[in-house]
Amino acid sequence: MIGITTAILASLVALVPVDSLLEAALDPDSVATAHALSEQALTSDLAYQLTESLTTEIGPRFAGTSQDERARKWAVEKLTSLGFENVRVEEFEMDFWTRGSTGMEFVEIVAPFPQPLVATSLGGSAAAPEEGLEAEIVFFDSFDELLSHDPSPDSLQGKIVYVNDRMVATRTAEGYGPANRKRTQAWIEAEDRGAVGVLIRSVGTSSNRFPHTGMMSRPEGRAATIPAMALAAPDADQLERIHSRGTAITVRMGTQAGWRGRATSGNVIAEVVGDEAPEEIVIIGAHLDSWDNSPGALDDASGVGIVTAAARIILDHGERPRRTIRIVLFGAEEVGLLGARAYAEARAGDGTLENHVIGSESDLGARPVWSLSSNVAERAWPFFDAMQVEMQHLGILRGPNSGSGGPDMIPLQRLGMPVARLNQNGEDMFDFHHTPNDTFDKIVPEEMAQNVAAWVMFTWLLADTDLDFRESGRTSPTE
Amino acid sequence: MIGITTAILASLVALVPVDSLLEAALDPDSVATAHALSEQALTSDLAYQLTESLTTEIGPRFAGTSQDERARKWAVEKLTSLGFENVRVEEFEMDFWTRGSTGMEFVEIVAPFPQPLVATSLGGSAAAPEEGLEAEIVFFDSFDELLSHDPSPDSLQGKIVYVNDRMVATRTAEGYGPANRKRTQAWIEAEDRGAVGVLIRSVGTSSNRFPHTGMMSRPEGRAATIPAMALAAPDADQLERIHSRGTAITVRMGTQAGWRGRATSGNVIAEVVGDEAPEEIVIIGAHLDSWDNSPGALDDASGVGIVTAAARIILDHGERPRRTIRIVLFGAEEVGLLGARAYAEARAGDGTLENHVIGSESDLGARPVWSLSSNVAERAWPFFDAMQVEMQHLGILRGPNSGSGGPDMIPLQRLGMPVARLNQNGEDMFDFHHTPNDTFDKIVPEEMAQNVAAWVMFTWLLADTDLDFRESGRTSPTE
Numbered sequence: 001m002i003g004i005t006t007a008i009l010a011s012l013v014a015l016v017p018v019d020s021l022l023e024a025a026l027d028p029d030s031v032a033t034a035h036a037l038s039e040q041a042l043t044s045d046l047a048y049q050l051t052e053s054l055t056t057e058i059g060p061r062f063a064g065t066s067q068d069e070r071a072r073k074w075a076v077e078k079l080t081s082l083g084f085e086n087v088r089v090e091e092f093e094m095d096f097w098t099r100g101s102t103g104m105e106f107v108e109i110v111a112p113f114p115q116p117l118v119a120t121s122l123g124g125s126a127a128a129p130e131e132g133l134e135a136e137i138v139f140f141d142s143f144d145e146l147l148s149h150d151p152s153p154d155s156l157q158g159k160i161v162y163v164n165d166r167m168v169a170t171r172t173a174e175g176y177g178p179a180n181r182k183r184t185q186a187w188i189e190a191e192d193r194g195a196v197g198v199l200i201r202s203v204g205t206s207s208n209r210f211p212h213t214g215m216m217s218r219p220e221g222r223a224a225t226i227p228a229m230a231l232a233a234p235d236a237d238q239l240e241r242i243h244s245r246g247t248a249i250t251v252r253m254g255t256q257a258g259w260r261g262r263a264t265s266g267n268v269i270a271e272v273v274g275d276e277a278p279e280e281i282v283i284i285g286a287h288l289d290s291w292d293n294s295p296g297a298l299d300d301a302s303g304v305g306i307v308t309a310a311a312r313i314i315l316d317h318g319e320r321p322r323r324t325i326r327i328v329l330f331g332a333e334e335v336g337l338l339g340a341r342a343y344a345e346a347r348a349g350d351g352t353l354e355n356h357v358i359g360s361e362s363d364l365g366a367r368p369v370w371s372l373s374s375n376v377a378e379r380a381w382p383f384f385d386a387m388q389v390e391m392q393h394l395g396i397l398r399g400p401n402s403g404s405g406g407p408d409m410i411p412l413q414r415l416g417m418p419v420a421r422l423n424q425n426g427e428d429m430f431d432f433h434h435t436p437n438d439t440f441d442k443i444v445p446e447e448m449a450q451n452v453a454a455w456v457m458f459t460w461l462l463a464d465t466d467l468d469f470r471e472s473g474r475t476s477p478t479e
Numbered sequence: 480m481i482g483i484t485t486a487i488l489a490s491l492v493a494l495v496p497v498d499s500l501l502e503a504a505l506d507p508d509s510v511a512t513a514h515a516l517s518e519q520a521l522t523s524d525l526a527y528q529l530t531e532s533l534t535t536e537i538g539p540r541f542a543g544t545s546q547d548e549r550a551r552k553w554a555v556e557k558l559t560s561l562g563f564e565n566v567r568v569e570e571f572e573m574d575f576w577t578r579g580s581t582g583m584e585f586v587e588i589v590a591p592f593p594q595p596l597v598a599t600s601l602g603g604s605a606a607a608p609e610e611g612l613e614a615e616i617v618f619f620d621s622f623d624e625l626l627s628h629d630p631s632p633d634s635l636q637g638k639i640v641y642v643n644d645r646m647v648a649t650r651t652a653e654g655y656g657p658a659n660r661k662r663t664q665a666w667i668e669a670e671d672r673g674a675v676g677v678l679i680r681s682v683g684t685s686s687n688r689f690p691h692t693g694m695m696s697r698p699e700g701r702a703a704t705i706p707a708m709a710l711a712a713p714d715a716d717q718l719e720r721i722h723s724r725g726t727a728i729t730v731r732m733g734t735q736a737g738w739r740g741r742a743t744s745g746n747v748i749a750e751v752v753g754d755e756a757p758e759e760i761v762i763i764g765a766h767l768d769s770w771d772n773s774p775g776a777l778d779d780a781s782g783v784g785i786v787t788a789a790a791r792i793i794l795d796h797g798e799r800p801r802r803t804i805r806i807v808l809f810g811a812e813e814v815g816l817l818g819a820r821a822y823a824e825a826r827a828g829d830g831t832l833e834n835h836v837i838g839s840e841s842d843l844g845a846r847p848v849w850s851l852s853s854n855v856a857e858r859a860w861p862f863f864d865a866m867q868v869e870m871q872h873l874g875i876l877r878g879p880n881s882g883s884g885g886p887d888m889i890p891l892q893r894l895g896m897p898v899a900r901l902n903q904n905g906e907d908m909f910d911f912h913h914t915p916n917d918t919f920d921k922i923v924p925e926e927m928a929q930n931v932a933a934w935v936m937f938t939w940l941l942a943d944t945d946l947d948f949r950e951s952g953r954t955s956p957t958e
Contacts, residue, residue, distance in 0.1 A: 052720065055717075056592065056717060056720045056721060057591075057592045058592065058594070059588075059592060059593075059594030059595075059717075060594060060595070067593075067594070101582070102582075102595075103580070103581075103582030103583055103584075103585070104582055105582075106582070109538075112536075113535065113536045113537065113538060114538075114546075115537070115538030115539060115546070115774070116538075116539070116581075118915060207920050207921070208687050208689075208916055209689070209773075209915050209916045209918055210687075210688070233920070234916075234918035234919070234920050237918075237919070237920050238534075238535060238538075238774075238918075238919070241531065241535045241919075242535060294688075295594070295717075436597060436688050437687055437688045437713075439688055439713035439716075439717075440713070440716070440717070440720075441686050441712070441713050441716050442686070
């Protein structure tokens with residue numbers, strides 16, 4: 001069977017002149033420019049320097065804080081001094097949550113083996129009583145086990161729910177979604193069953209003793225009334241070892257976390273205006289905000305550096321692309337894609353949504369790009385197939401025609417905007433993501449340069465064509 | 480020249496029957512037993528289980544605290560249930576320092592780029608004012624640069640001294656001493672020049688965002704009057720990057736640290752009594768206390784597990800060694816070898832010091848043993864050379880006849896006791912040492928078993944001989 005199938009495939013390949021098709025998909029002059037720009041990118045340290053500047057001069061920049069405001073000011077100054085056009089801030093209002101004093105965050109085992117654990121409040125957690133919340137834990141091996149627990153409203157009355165499942169590390173970061181359910185949803189399942197608190201094993205893949213924070217869900221605006229915190233992996237291991245001894249475990253947890261009214265954040269926008277179809281927009285994004293526990297080097301200062309450097313190399317080139325390249329540095333991504341939602345709503349309202357021909361975001365750290373995926377109309381598949389061929393020397397494979405263009409592209413994608421993505425190797429991203437350990441020293445300059453080389457080629461080719469990517473197909477051309 | 484030298488060496492080797500000499504140094508029956516015990520050790524998980532028990536059931540056990548007391552109780556129960564003889568605690572009094580609430584420890588940059596840093600108080604630090612201590616830093620690239628700074632008493636008036644030098648990671652941990660000078664001594668140099676606080680780059684070799692604690696010196700009982708804290712490596716990098724911009728840096732630091740009177744700690748002792756010369760003691764040690772910021776898995780619960788398991792395998796064997804094997808689990812090692820000093824002083828006072836024929840401690844983590852060093856009389860060199868030959872299958876080389884038998888052996892060694900050491904690979908020990916990240920998950924069971932296999936052979940051969948190791952030579956037999 002295998003022999004016959006191979007023979008059929010071979011004859012099909014013989015009938016279709018693939019190389020010629022791919023060549024026809026890209027304009028040779030545009031390809032030549034893309035390669036020249038990409039060569040420049042490989043010797044540029046601009047992305048690395050921008051990331052250094054943002055993480056050093058601003059540090060943590062949690063949405064709605066004065067640090068977030070300083071980050072917008074930093075971005076406006078940088079984008080202006082780099083020579084971009086139409087630099088501006090679009091502010092928006094948002095619900096504001098903070099953890100309160102980090103010094104007041106704690107989890108400790110009271111019995112049977114008294115000792116402190118390392119933990120952090122989850123975004124959206126309520127405060128614990130001032131003296132701390134002390135209760136026995138109910139140990140769930142997985143979120144699914146919690147889901148299948150007796151749903152009656154007192155089945156976990158007075159208990160602290162603990163959910164233990166682990167995240168799997170992969171290049172594509174596909175382990176994040178399943179592991180993240182306990183972070184986003186466990187509080188609802190716990191609260192609905194009468195629990196007084198929630199603890200989870202940190203979402204993340206490192207055995208280092210850093211807890212992983214992140215937002216919990218707020219279905220229909222419902223706010224948690226119980227505290228919810230994540231233990232660092234070694235502390236989750238500790239709890240698991242104690243649990244394996246078969247004894248009841250009492251813990252005490254403290255946090256001042258809570259919602260604190262409204263605050264302001266904003267998106268920062270800059271452009272390289274196109275020369276033939278300036279009204280058509282290729283949007284390249286990253287998010288400017290970070291979690292509060294680190295300078296967010298990988299999440300997402302590196303993305304800010306990468307897309308800004310790619311656009312700047314195009315700007316420096318002199319020759320303008322057909323379309324306008326719009327950098328959007330989104331605000332308040334970490335707390336619910338708030339900047340991306342505000343941006344998309346504004347475009348849906350002002351009639352410029354249909355001008356957004358395609359979009360993409362860099363938001364998975366700073367490891368090398370290893371695949372190019374798209375989510376565009378079938379007619380545009382050869383364009384992306386051909387683009388990947390031009391990127392092979394950078395170690396980039398063709399990915400499927402499915403998926404998102406990055407978190408902040410989701411609201412625009414839902415409104416019909418085609419997307420594509422330069423997928424970074426995410427194997428160790430969740431060793432650092434949302435932990436205090438997401439610091440500048442984790443970035444490898446040569447890997448950032450590879451990202452920029454891919455992004456500059458990608459951005460130039462998308463902006464310099466007149467191809468319409470819309471009416472997107474949803475199945476893969478390469479499967 | 481090389482050819483001639485080689486020829487001379489070859490003729491010398493021919494004249495000296497090295498193998499026969501080495502064979503004569505060890506008793507064949509004793510060697511056979513050592514190998515049998517060592518084989519057992521390679522399939523035993525006792526050391527790993529003991530380490531799991533101590534780190535899980537006690538957790539952090541800082542000298543002078545109730546956790547420290549619980550650890551002694553744990554040790555007495557374990558050593559008794561394992562069947563050792565003469566299990567007992569020798570308590571001692573000590574000066575007691577604590578950091579106060581960890582929630583009140585902080586360092587933040589006030590200007591030019593406001594942001595929090597990750598830091599920990601150093602042992603012996605004084606408290607900062609309640610509202611925090613705010614001052615400009617004076618940046619020293621190295622401790623040597625601070626030493627050579629103008630010694631006049633107001634040359635650093637009102638400043639916070641920052642010392643930046645880095646530790647070098649090596650298998651032998653020889654980078655620790657030089658890097659540690661800034662931790663132990665910088666406060667004195669700073670205080671004597673009018674500084675109001677001290678910050679240092681953490682002693683340690685990891686780029687993970689953990690600060691490294693540890694005691695400062697107390698020359699002649701002098702206590703620091705200024706706060707002293709260590710920044711995690713990424714935060715030291717951050718300070719360095721800001722400093723490289725040439726601007727003045729103001730920081731604010733907070734800590735409740737201080738000396739709090741007297742407290743009790745203790746050494747826990749157990750024996751395998753020898754059958755021919757029970758009054759002669761081979762001391763094998765580890766320390767029971769840990770720093771307050773971790774369960775001290777590598778420092779030194781693993782040492783407790785290793786030496787206890789080695790002695791237990793000998794105990795189980797039935798045949799007694801000539802001499803008594805004495806396990807000593809020292810208290811208050813981290814805060815100045817206080818247990819070791821108390822032990823040595825007591826033996827100097829009661830006339831049993833000369834019974835201590837040799838001693839050794841396991842206190843550099845849980846990586847494989849890679850060399851056997853000794854510090855014994857010249858007549859005993861062939862004994863150790865021969866012992867190393869028997870350990871070659873475990874990957875163990877012969878080290879020099881110099882150095883210590885481990886930190887807690889130093890007071891006894893100073894009083895004339897010979898020492899030897901099974902040197903562990905310390906290349907990554909200072910990634911974890913004295914940080915919150917020194918947790919049980921960092922231990923590899925197979926590597927612990929190799930340690931026990933070496934220790935059981937070492938302990939048996941030392942205890943089953945009548946060789947006198949005293950009047951130690953100080954030069955290497957292998958150089």
